[in-house]
Amino acid sequence: MTIMAIGSNDPPGRTLQRGLAEIRRRISTRRVIWLLPHSRPAAYAVASVALIFGDETLDLGRFPTRDRVHPLR
Template structure:
């Protein structure tokens, strides 16, 4: 049996989950911990089959050698119809996360356009929660370029970059 959605990860996943709960109710399982590194996130993965997993990892161990290998191991344990990564503000970590996402044809949301006060966390999690909801609700089409319904277009100030994965970037 496939479960609905899971938010898995660090404090960014936790903040996104709280904001998502405020706008959409208790629709997703949440496994998140402030300060969590990729190894903890991989070990905390509940190992279910999900429609959508929103995943945030790499912010807390961005400068620790072997991050890409840990991200690959984390992704290997996830079974989902779609995985949406939240790319960290740290550009080195974001590139490593993006590489893993591309390998699996996953989608990602780049947080770089979301204002931050500390370079790690969004000032407000609302735009990130709206992006997550856009994917979770099925509003995002598998091929954004073929979207014809108004509802399937991304919200204003968001750009979808096309390629092997769907990418949501805030302007």
């Protein structure tokens, strides 16, 4: 299993999606879980790549945060 926690510090958009897809293509584990960033535009970019590859997601937006990047728990 691979857990992906990337995209929070990158500007959302096509460049981010292409970069994430390229990284994902290199992963050979059967199960991949993406942590969706608090930023909704970045979360949509990450989720779109997860969807293409049939991967799971965990939305960090469900958890409280002080800095809108890191969950408190």
